[in-house]
Amino acid sequence: MAHKVRFALDAMGGDHGPAVVVAGANLALAAHPESEFLFFGNKMLIGPLVDARAALKQVSRIIHTDIAVRMEDKPSQALRYGRWKSSMWLAIDAVKKGEADVVVSGGNTGALMAMAKFALKTLPGIERPAIAALWPTLRGESIVLDLGASIGADAEHLVNLAVMGAAMARILLSLERPTVGLLNIGVEEVKGLEPVREAGRILREEKMPGLDYRGFVEGDDIGRGKVDVVVTEGFAGNIALKTAEGTARQIGEYLKGAMTRSLGAKIGYLFARSAFRQLKERMDPRRANGGVFLGLNGIVLKSHGAADAEGCAAAIGLGYGVVRDELLAKITAAIGRPGKAQRQALGGAAS
Amino acid sequence: MAHKVRFALDAMGGDHGPAVVVAGANLALAAHPESEFLFFGNKMLIGPLVDARAALKQVSRIIHTDIAVRMEDKPSQALRYGRWKSSMWLAIDAVKKGEADVVVSGGNTGALMAMAKFALKTLPGIERPAIAALWPTLRGESIVLDLGASIGADAEHLVNLAVMGAAMARILLSLERPTVGLLNIGVEEVKGLEPVREAGRILREEKMPGLDYRGFVEGDDIGRGKVDVVVTEGFAGNIALKTAEGTARQIGEYLKGAMTRSLGAKIGYLFARSAFRQLKERMDPRRANGGVFLGLNGIVLKSHGAADAEGCAAAIGLGYGVVRDELLAKITAAIGRPGKAQRQALGGAAS
Numbered sequence: 202m203a204h205k206v207r208f209a210l211d212a213m214g215g216d217h218g219p220a221v222v223v224a225g226a227n228l229a230l231a232a233h234p235e236s237e238f239l240f241f242g243n244k245m246l247i248g249p250l251v252d253a254r255a256a257l258k259q260v261s262r263i264i265h266t267d268i269a270v271r272m273e274d275k276p277s278q279a280l281r282y283g284r285w286k287s288s289m290w291l292a293i294d295a296v297k298k299g300e301a302d303v304v305v306s307g308g309n310t311g312a313l314m315a316m317a318k319f320a321l322k323t324l325p326g327i328e329r330p331a332i333a334a335l336w337p338t339l340r341g342e343s344i345v346l347d348l349g350a351s352i353g354a355d356a357e358h359l360v361n362l363a364v365m366g367a368a369m370a371r372i373l374l375s376l377e378r379p380t381v382g383l384l385n386i387g388v389e390e391v392k393g394l395e396p397v398r399e400a401g402r403i404l405r406e407e408k409m410p411g412l413d414y415r416g417f418v419e420g421d422d423i424g425r426g427k428v429d430v431v432v433t434e435g436f437a438g439n440i441a442l443k444t445a446e447g448t449a450r451q452i453g454e455y456l457k458g459a460m461t462r463s464l465g466a467k468i469g470y471l472f473a474r475s476a477f478r479q480l481k482e483r484m485d486p487r488r489a490n491g492g493v494f495l496g497l498n499g500i501v502l503k504s505h506g507a508a509d510a511e512g513c514a515a516a517i518g519l520g521y522g523v524v525r526d527e528l529l530a531k532i533t534a535a536i537g538r539p540g541k542a543q544r545q546a547l548g549g550a551a552s
Numbered sequence: 553m554a555h556k557v558r559f560a561l562d563a564m565g566g567d568h569g570p571a572v573v574v575a576g577a578n579l580a581l582a583a584h585p586e587s588e589f590l591f592f593g594n595k596m597l598i599g600p601l602v603d604a605r606a607a608l609k610q611v612s613r614i615i616h617t618d619i620a621v622r623m624e625d626k627p628s629q630a631l632r633y634g635r636w637k638s639s640m641w642l643a644i645d646a647v648k649k650g651e652a653d654v655v656v657s658g659g660n661t662g663a664l665m666a667m668a669k670f671a672l673k674t675l676p677g678i679e680r681p682a683i684a685a686l687w688p689t690l691r692g693e694s695i696v697l698d699l700g701a702s703i704g705a706d707a708e709h710l711v712n713l714a715v716m717g718a719a720m721a722r723i724l725l726s727l728e729r730p731t732v733g734l735l736n737i738g739v740e741e742v743k744g745l746e747p748v749r750e751a752g753r754i755l756r757e758e759k760m761p762g763l764d765y766r767g768f769v770e771g772d773d774i775g776r777g778k779v780d781v782v783v784t785e786g787f788a789g790n791i792a793l794k795t796a797e798g799t800a801r802q803i804g805e806y807l808k809g810a811m812t813r814s815l816g817a818k819i820g821y822l823f824a825r826s827a828f829r830q831l832k833e834r835m836d837p838r839r840a841n842g843g844v845f846l847g848l849n850g851i852v853l854k855s856h857g858a859a860d861a862e863g864c865a866a867a868i869g870l871g872y873g874v875v876r877d878e879l880l881a882k883i884t885a886a887i888g889r890p891g892k893a894q895r896q897a898l899g900g901a902a903s
Contacts, residue, residue, distance in 0.1 A: 386786070387661065421794040424801065425802070439738070439770075439771065440771040440791065441792065444792040447772030447796075448775050448803075450776075451776070456807075466823070470820060
C-alpha cells in the first residue's frame, strides 16, 4: 500500500475526551508507525496534549471546532445541531472526502451511526449498516454482528450480515473460509424465527465460497467459540454483548470478594498473583475494544465511551488492520456476489 | 395451608431420567418434609429407585407409562404422539385434575410449554405464557422473564410480563414492591423499540401498587441487580440467559487454566481453596435451576435438562415456595388489575 493509514479521530468523543484520545493515538503510533492522525475538536485542549508528544506531533494535524455531540443526545438532535460542524461530523466528512481512511470515535453510538449513514451512505445492496466486534472466546476470537445498529432483520439483511462478517473474519482472524452461525433460541415458536430460518436456507443453498455456514447457534455457543462469525439482528446482539460484559464484571467482583475473605485466600492470592494478572488481562474488555460499522461507503470505528488510553489505542489498532487489509473493498466485492440478484428479481427470499 | 405440597414429577424428563429425578425428590423431601410426590414414567425404572429410599417411598406414588417425550422432538410432534399418555402429559394432567399442585419436568421445553398450554389453558387476559427464572446478581437475585416461551411482544404482553414477574418477586424475593425494568438497548432506532416504549408509558402512568417501575435497563444491568424484575420478550431473554451461562463457563475455564499454569499458582490455589469453593458455589447454575411457566391455569416448572440431583432438588424447592405462597392466586389477582380493561376497550395500548 502506497500511503500511511490516515486516522480521523473525534477527539471530543467518549467520557474522557481529548486526554484519552491523544494518549491512545500516541500508544497506537508506537505499535503502528505507518499512521497519521487528524484530530477534530477543541484546539485549546488538544494542542498542548499533542505538543507534549514529539513523535505524535510530527504525524498529527488538529482541525478545530467548538461543537461536540453530547453522549445523552438522541441521534436526531445530534444531527440537527452537529451536522457540518461537530467534531464527530468533521471526522466522518474527512473520510468521505478521502482525506482520511478511517474514523475512530468514542462518542454517542446512535449519533455516530446516524451521521455516518447520512454522510457516507450505505453500500449498493445494503439497506442498513451493522456494528461488528471481536468477541473473546475459549477458542480465540469470534466476530459478532449486529450489535445494535438496527433492530429486527429480514432474511436478506441477515444474509448480508453473514457475508460482511465473514469478510471481516477473513481479514482480522486470517481465515480463508470462516465458519458462520445464525444466533437462535432452542425453544421454538415457528412464526418469530421465520427470518432466521429463511436466512439459514439461503446460506445453506448458496454455498458461498467465502464462508462455511454451520447452522444455528445459541447464546452459550458464542463464548465457546463454536463458529467464527455469529450473526443476529441488533436488539438481541446488543443485549447479548451487554449481558456478557455484565456477567464478566459480576464474576470479577465475586472473585475479588473471594480472594480477600480469609487469610488463606489472601496468601493464596499472593502466590498466584501472576496467574490472576493473566486472568485479568484475558477478561479485559479493552483488548477487544472497537465496534466496526459495516455496510457504509467508508470505515467507521466506535470505541467504547468509557475506554482509557489503552482501550482507545486498541480501537485505533483495529482500524489499522481493517484499512491495511482493505476490508471495505473486500466487503463491496462480497456483497455483489452471484445469486443474490436473481433471488431479488424473483422477489422471494428478501421479504 | 391445609395439605402438603403435592408434586407431579415427569420422571422421564431430562438427560438423566428417573435416577436424577428420584434422587432430587429425595433431597427436596429432606429440605421440605411437607411434600408428596407423584412420579410419572416407567415403573420398572422408577420403582427400585423409590423403594431404596424409605422416607421418600412413604410419600410417593408411581403412575406408569411407557411413553416419554424425546428431547429432540418438535412441540407439534410431541403433542401428536405424547398427548394423553406420555409422562410429561400425565404430570401436567395431574395438576389440571387437582391431584397435584405443581409440575416439575426436565424434559423438552418446547413440548412442555405446548402441552401445558394445551392442557391448562392461559389465565384470563393472558394470551401467551412466559418462562421466568431467578438470576443471581451482585445484589442478590432478580427475576428475568420471558426466557423464550414466545418470540416478540406487543406492549400489552410486556406489561403482563411485568405484572406477573412482580408477583413472583413479591413471593420469592419477599419484597413488598419490587422494582421493575424493561430490557432495552442504548443504541436507538425509533421503530423497533415502539412496543418497549409503549409498555414503559403504560407502566409509568398506571402506577400499579405492586410494582415500582424504574424505566429501561440494559444487558449489563441484569448482573448488576439494578432492578428486581427484568422484563423482555422471549428471543432476547433466551439469548441473554444463554450468553450469561456461556460467559460464566468461559471465565471458569480461564480461571481453571490460570490456576494450574505455574507452581506459584498451584500453591496459591491450595491456600485459597476454600475461597475457590465458595466462588464455584456462587457461580453454580444449579442453585438457580428452575424456569417457572407463568400465565397458565396451573404452575409448571422446567428444570434444566442437564441438571443433576441437586439441580433437580433446587427446582422442586422452588416449586415448594411458589405453591406455599400461592403464586397462582396472586398472579390471577394482579393481572385483573384496574385500568387494563378500560385501556383495552379504547383499543389503544394493546396494539
